[in-house]
Amino acid sequence: MIHALTPYPAMKDSGVPWLGQVPEHWDVVPALAAYKSRGIKNTGMVEKTVLSLSYGRIVIKPEEKLRGLVPESFETYQIVEPGNIIVRTTDLQNDKNSLRIGHAKDRGIITSAYLCLETTDRVLNEFGYQYLNAYDLLKIIYGYGSGLRQNLDFKDIRRMPVLVPSHDEQAAIVRYLDYADRRIRRTIAAKQKLIKLLQEQKQVIIHQAVTRGLDPDVKLKPSGVEWLGNVPEGWKVKRLKAEMYNLNPVRVPLSSTERGRMTTREYDYYGASGIIDKVDDYLFDDDLLLIAEDGANLVLRNLPLAVIARGKFWVNNHAHILKPIEGKLEYFAAVLEQINYLPWITGSAQPKLTRDRLMAVKIPVPPVDEQEAITEAISNTTLPLSSAIQRTQQEISLLREYRTRLIADLVTGKLDVRGVAAQLPELDAALPEEELDVEIDTDLEGDEPETEAAEALA
Structure with a gap:
């Protein structure tokens, strides 16, 4: 797609180091000439x-999410x-x-902690x-901002350089980006579906192994556990508490030198469900199993729920930390990844899997x-599937990088789309929306982590 694009024939110095050379006929204006705050x-x-701003998209927030940290009145929005x-x-x-x-597609209200521009x-x-x-994608925006927490106001960006070609050229750039973006999204959606199928196939293999074993002719008996069936x-x-210790985090006082050393990656960081977290002073040096405490992660299953952590590492206090009394750590991790935790979660505003409820869960032993033997068989059987998943995830990452570079190159005048855009076929107006509505820049779903707090303070 990009091979048909060429640089502009005549360039000039933009006067902005990171922008470098820009098309000679483009204007460089301050942001206040291109945008105004509403x-x-x-x-x-x-x-x-x-x-709500959700990972680069403006979405309508469902009523069931209007709880917790919200303002007393939405008049402040x-x-x-x-x-x-x-x-x-x-x-x-x-x-x-x-x-x-x-970019808003709907009329509505949003926290006043954010900038709304036209x-x-x-x-x-x-x-x-x-x-x-x-x-945003190039992270240039982080060079602006003021205050202790580096918050942005329109006054902070009003002198920010903006490149302005003619309206016709802007329209050509937009047309090309829309055309390219639809195809990138469609390709990513297809690869995400492939990953989902591979993961489902992998889960079937694991579930069969940890609930039925490796002998297809083995005699079975009722387990008395609904999700488990016969074993x-x-x-x-047994209940989990009969097979695993639930450890309390070891709090270690840290000197400033030790805190500085954390940034050197001498230790790994672990949080609930494997999220790499900013943590303070919980230190382990062991092979342990971490289970999410956060009920939302457990229900949505966007992330692995049973994470094996090895060596020296820090872990936040939103993860249950388990160690087998006897047995194979990898086996228990595989079993605990299969469980539907919904019946065990308590609370509505802040759903959690408590320590007592987790340790009461019954598992096959x-x-x-x-x-x-089971863990070795799982590893050998699922290796091709894991390799295919990893390879497809890498392909998605390359597509995302390509998209970021394409947007940046076009809006900063590094590539000329004028001739190519005029020859593009009509856009796929009939393309099913679900094939385009993919998380293009992240594998996560849901609101940005600080959204509710920002809205509550607005």
């Missing part, structure tokens, strides 16, 4: 549809119109991974969004030598 309060509750550009302005210093730019007459709306999107006659069914 900030229209929802006084009188004229609008009730609550919007600001009104958003379709086409408005939302910038998450908070906590630049501590969070350099999230996507911060969204474009001026000089800039087409979609081009204005893609330009800021490039700033081999020689196996026992074969003899130790059979546990070892």
